[in-house]
Amino acid sequence: MTGRALARADTPAAADALCARGRPLAGATDLLVHGLDGVRGELVDLTAIHDPRPPVERLADGRVRVSATAPISAIARSPEPVPVALTDAIAQFASPQIRNRATLGGNIANGSPAADLVPPLVVTDAVLGVRGADGRRSVPVGEMLAGPGRTTLRPGEWIEYADLAPVPHSGFRKLGYRRALAVAVVSLAWSWSPGSPRSGTEPGGAVALHDVRLAAGAVAPTVVRCPRAEAALNTLDATCVDTAATAVHDDIAPIDDLRASAWYRADALAGLVRELAPAATRQLREGDTAQP
Amino acid sequence: MTRETTQGTSRAPAHTGVVGRSLPADDAAAIVAGDLEYVTDRRVDGMLHGAVHRSAHPHARIVSVDTARAASEPGVVAVLTAGDVPCNQLGTDSENGAVLAGDVVRQVGEAIALVAAADPETARRAADLIEVGYEPLPVVDGPDSPAPVTVHPRGNVAGTLTFESGDVATALSSSDLVVDVDTTTSAQEHVAIETPGGMAEWDLGKITVWCGSQNPGLHRKLVAHALRLNLDDVRLVSNPVGGAFGSRNDDPAPVYLALLAWHTTRPVHLHLSRRETIVAGPKRHPYRTRVRLGFDRAGTLRAIDSRAVADTGPYVTAGRNVLKTSAELSSGPYAAPNARFDGTVAYSNNANAGAFRGFGAPQVAFALETAVSEAAVELGLDPVQIRRANLTRPGDAHSLYGHTVSRSLRASQTLDAAAAHPWWRDRDAWAAGSAGPWRRGTGIAMAIKGVGMGSGKGDTARARLIVSATGTVNIWAGPNHTGQAIGTAYRQIAADTLGIDHDRIRVHVGDSELVPESGATAASRSMYAGGSAVHQVCGRLRAVLDEPGVDTGASFDDVAAHLVASGRAEYEAEFVLPDVDDIGRIPPEALADYAPHAVYGCSAQVVRLEVNTLTGEIRLHGVVCAVDAGVAVNPGATVGQAEGGVAQGVGFALFEEYRLDAGVPVTTSLENYLIPTAMDVPPIETVLVTGHENTGPFGAKGMSEVVVVPTAPAIAAAVGSATGFWPRHLPMTPERVRAGLSAMSGEGTSERSGRRSAAERARTRARPENMSAEPAEGAS
């Protein structure tokens, strides 16, 4: 690392200018681990941007704007709530030390299919605020993901924030091979709304669901939505969940690697889909008591 | 806890005993504050830095080694290859391996060249510039490898051990129930926090090596042998070291250091990276173990039939002794009228396997305890009851060898102590709380492990004592301290033997120049062997103090001055570990070949956990660890050993698996070789069982290995009780558990993937009818 220049951007505009010839660096929890051998130009420290705004803000349209350069522990601590899927994912992310450094922007830009913060962004229809010397653009998170280690960020661009749509119920579950500091073998974020206006409970007792979104990690070249499984999940009865758990196999393209076989990834994801039933029922119950 | 007081009158009424008290470790404050200087922290002016060039191939002939570019790098002082080693062998025969490979490499990571340079970066760069030409050879990737070559000219069998008592075949065929369990256990990495390394200096014809070692005596011999030096010209300072667990038993780092310092005549520092340590360092021997147990209907054990195949990698260091331990412990704590063991240690081009806490016990215990637990289910018996009914009783004959087992064995009390814990007693209520996919279960398992090197080995520890005129008692003793704070326990033993305050006592360990040869920090022997030597040397001084007129009741300062003045201030003693009283069925001339133990430590453990039947995840909720250590000289340190052992057992059970693909390592960092984190280790409740080993210091015996052993089978039994699926392969990864559950429920596992699941592969590997690991025929 000798002789490596680190430029501190203290304003977003300064970051735009510096990123035109350098490489953004935030928590450095990926970049330093992967090594700087292939990295050209200087490093632009995005964590030095002086930002008077809090890491999470509620926008006028009801969405929440989450900083892409703040440490994710600050997002979890924020008084302004973010969707549960995101706080769940932060809670299951690495370890406290890493959470005090790692950022949302780095997690997205790193392009890992196992990135823990991406599935929550996908199920909340997040739109990323991307900028650079050539101006700003809004990119839906799904369009950002291009493949393992690849995104559609253009040279000189950096991610400033993500705007998340409000969702009544959401969550995230990571399956790692240990309880901390482990890469996800499979992960699943979900969001949904109650299907009927009152309690979501149909006359037969089955729970009706509306606008179900599932996003799975580490089962395809990028984090993916699972439209077939989503379509099957109209109610939370056993048949529906069975159908969704079977259908999810066709939503994904897992591979064998060091951590797990493709068979297990698919099987475990189906397991996480089955687990949704009790999770959703519980949320509904708790949601009901919270709302008079 | 019972405590035996030493003979003689108590000379200092003011002294209250410290044996049985949890004194903090001598170095504790310095360790916690980061002040302790470990061997790899050592720096001196003008020192050089070493680096190792290692093999990229699992098996290849070396056709060329070109060091020209490396040697011409500015700052490089020496580049050493096989021809530069005066005697290029790490042990007494070629199957122990070369210091630096010259003709053939037999594993990835094998050392080929050493570099010394002005700074570590230059040394590393130069080592990478060394060009080695290889002619690849077929790879022997395990005991079942079909490769038409052998790892060594003599074949792929490094050793075998067979023994039978009674008539196992007949007993099995007449048993009411035969349980047949075929298991595999993984190559486990020690993950000592400090990676190997240190410093060496060559001065006036003598070499001094500062490098972590569990066996300074052996390391001195290896260095003297490689450099053709007189043993007296080799000094090894082997601590402070940041952990060992067996990995510092025959680690070659001291030899590399010595070689570099000897060639350059300058101090040389070397510190291996984690990756090098994982790739080139020793592992726990991966085993395949098949156990068949015969029971009668009432649950009485009729026969134990155990077969084990161990993969020792390319060189045999501890392998044959590991197999010896497996043989002795293949019957565990149980009494059976018929017992057989048939074991093989095989060479391969996989990771070199060596000593690891438990030393052959965890592998066979996993199979045996799983079989006992399954037998309990089959017979409708309580898992505690079936164990209790079949335990070897103190003073009984050992099932396999028939030697007498020490009267201090408290196997039944240890089992009862574990089973008395609410986590066992309330297991039904625990199971009833299962919710959704998370099924709750509870398991129990137990083990014994011999203390010391075993009978016929002349296992000895020594101590030297000098009283200073200022009233300090200095004691030089071994075995060495490798993280367990044995020096603190030696002080406690010395203080109570002498009846003086422990603050007056200084214990020195780990310097071969000063400490008399005391053998390895291994085989759970430090407390028992070293503690006994300390007890004896203090006993000599104590006898003098008890002579009329020596201890006048004055302060110890005056007594000490008098001892020095009268030339009675220096003492030496040795403790030879007693052999078994009766060697049973072992032919007297072969006693050392089987090396049975009289003294065993014992542990029984209870595990409560949850298994997610949808994903195969396991969450541990608690481990009870009951330990029979005789008298715990330092209960706090004993509990520390127990908790560390359970954590390592959890790793072995659930996470740790060093994997290779055709001899090429794939889990080469702690990112993909997972060990438990603080989040993965559940609350551990250690119960110290009251006991007393008459031949040990103040009644103590060893316990540091046995605590690793029951964890995996107790976890497996808990998984079995939660789900009905009985794991046979370690580690029990979520994938293996899930594959097992889906196979049990008849779900298809592989229709969606071209690849079979890990559990299926492991199942296919397990071919019970083909257990013999004959050497592969053909070219060598």
Ligand SMILES: Cc1cc2nc3c(=O)[nH]c(=O)nc-3n(C[C@H](O)[C@H](O)[C@H](O)COP(=O)(O)OP(=O)(O)OC[C@H]3O[C@@H](n4cnc5c(N)ncnc54)[C@H](O)[C@@H]3O)c2cc1C
């Ligand atoms: C011990 C450890 C444990 C980990 N555990 C997890 C885990 O549980 N789950 C998980 O998902 N990840 C994990 N990671 C990976 C890593 O922490 C995350 O991906 C993290 O979010 C990266 O953020 P960062 O700010 O540190 O990125 P950096 O390392 O600073 O950057 C990563 C990449 O993103 C680019 N970049 C950074 N910020 C921006 C931006 N705002 N706009 C555009 N490009 C940017 C950089 O140029 C670089 O290419 C772990 C890493 C470590 C070291």
